[in-house]
Amino acid sequence: MSSGGEVYSHMAESREGRNLLSHPDYLETLVEPEARRQSAIRVFPSLLPAYTLPNSACEATSDGEFINIPPDKAFISKRKAENQDNATSSQQEADLKRFSFFSSALESTIYAADFSGLNLPGETAQGRFSFPKGESNGIWWLNMNNPTGEEIQIISKAFGIHPLTTEDIVTQETREKIELFPSYYFTCFRSFTSVDQLAGTDYTPFNIYVVVFREGTLSFSFAPDAHATRVRTRISNLKEYVSLSSDWICYALINDIVDSFAPVVSKLECEAEALEEERFIARHDDNLRFLQEISMARKNTTSLMRLLGGKADVLRGFTKRCTENYQVTPHMDIALYLGDIQDHVVTMTNSLIHVEEMLSRSHSNYLAQLSIDRITQGNQVNQFLTRVTVLATVLVPLVVITFIFGMNVKVPWEGGSNLNAWFGIVGSIIVFALACILIAKRMRYI
Template sequence: MALFEGITGDPPPAFGIDAAQSTSGIPGILHTGHDRPYRFSFYSNALSATIHARSMSELPAEGQSFTDLFTGIPPPREPSAARDRPTRPGPSPVVGDKTPRHSNYANQPRHSAADAESSTWWLDVQSPTDDEMKMLSKVFSIHPLTTEDIQMEETREKIELFRNYYLVCFRSFDQDPYSPTHLEPLNMYIIVFREGTLSFHFRPTPHPQNVRRRIKQLKDYISVTSDWISYALIDDITDAFGPLIQGIEYEVDSIDELVLILKEAEQSDMLRRIGTCRKKVMGLLRLMGNKADVVKGLAKRCNEHWRVAPTSDIGLYLSDIQDHLITMTQNLNHYEKILSRSHSNYLAQISIEMTDANNQINDVLSKLTALGTVLIPMNLVTGLWGMNVHVPGQDVPGYAWFVSIIAALAAFAIIGGYSTYKFMVNRR
């Protein structure tokens, strides 16, 4: 914490100002414009409230050092001046989190040194700047490779163990169905120390708030450690896939039942449904990636008793998450096979309908051809004798020749039609 506090209690050298009182400084670290979002969230099981801040300098309260903040020691009480002193402008509670910033400090009991040593902290950072990453890397002795992965937004999911911490890269997704980036990958970087946890992400996500709510509900039944916080984040990210996979299951069952019984007017809509559902399935399979392998590797290191790896109890929890991930991946692969079969059935049905339509057209053309075969010779005879030539029987009075010609043509039509009909029947 010397880089935060300064060796002799003076303003930290990297900041160059008093972090407890000033609201301006290095851009991206200390500037506290009230129009900026809350990018820092600090939780400690030694404090009764989660601290939300726009910049790093707003995390400690007045009269509190960063060392006291991270060790869980609240600022000194000043009951006589607390009622008259105006509040310093700064962050306020985030809507929905129900965790006021420093409102409970005055009512909190002083912690002993033993309690401070056993406290667990968690700092969640959204969209860290390069200056903030350099500062955090110096303070917590983060390896340059880890810093580079976070700054470059490494997309590969992995687990890496270092001398004093381990890094978990785990991908979530944008859960807002009305967002244009819905289902797009969202990288979470979790750095776990023995004393606390650092988490980084570059877009708003509900996972940190969900984990804090879960801690509040289970605080009487669990011991909140840095390993448990990392497990809870991984578990919450995994659970976020559940509703999507359930919705895909309903859609796949509906498509599988309707694909062969829909009418022609509804077939274009079915093709769109199949394409949309397959796109979701492939997107989720891409998001699932090698999550099971990452969790398996982390659980394996728990059993191997690495110094910085989680404890054995967390290993059991991670094994449960691994089973969930494997089941989800198997379900998605199964849904993809069903959709592939439904797509093939849809195309086969279209092919059958096209074949039936072609057969009907051929049947009509055959009838027209038979009719033309009968009528063309008759038309030829009438056409020849319709020219300006001498017609036999022209000089004979009466209609004997005319009636004879008409009777001959009718007899020819009847014989030709009957012969064509018998030929087509025998052909079938």
């Protein structure tokens, strides 16, 4: 901590003109080990034949035996292997572009897997961050994706970054903020990456750290993102219309981070409206799916509200400082752009609040519909039991009559020679049953 403070103090005292690197030797210590490591690594081309799908494939069991598996399962295994290969190749491609360097003195951006790859043959690290004498308004931008702790420490010492700033970057501080230092200002903003899952799309947050000098910009991120690429594309499209500066690059990064929320917020608004309409036309079999969808939508809405919640206050404070007499803060024209970003943040936050209200109302309607369905089912069961009770009430006396006349004892009309008694008994049973049914209908039991 003390050594970092000494480097920062020396940097703040010795900064003059365009000489940003007061300790270029630190960058040389970062370049030399990487150069030796690259020279030791040799990649040989693969001599294996191209993969062809056989009629059947072999699979090893736990006993060490090999069994044949059907071609369709072999194709599934091959497709899984291809997906893994694609993911690995994407990761390798991202690793090859961990470092990117943009400069107004260059025609294109330089990409490299490590810091040493940014230097042209015969060029020093200090020369990479310097400009010709005639170019007084040159701007550079070094973007680092997933840097190691050692790389951050060395770059911080070389550029005279305060140890507190270095600590925030190394520990991946999650709190959004903008801090002013004598020779630069430091910004920390949260963005997100989309992760597709079985239940839906999940949004994982990550941080982007930007250190802004008058001469250039350093940016750090620890997750794959396209913000830097989109900003560089925007610079190439607007280079004839804007006065490029390190403050403008910082604004463009913040603006791209905020703009990345807009499509997701619009998607959540459409999902909330669809869920609210679907609640009243969905079938009973769709209740479980509806509950999963509304739970996922509320989770994503809450996550985005948490990510957007602190941005308005940070931008408001930053805009206020731009209007005051600070040497390192952006100029007033950048403050106008920051105010526009703040308006976008407030608008999207209000939209998310409205989406949350719609989802909460849909959830309440869902619970109310479940209660109504439960009450309706209970009433139907009660009506069925009432009918069963009335039927039992009618049948029990009839069984009693037939039981009495069916006993093995002397009963009335047992010795009769005609059927008058039988018709009388059957008629009385029918009359009794009809009377009970009419009484039950009048009393609305059935």
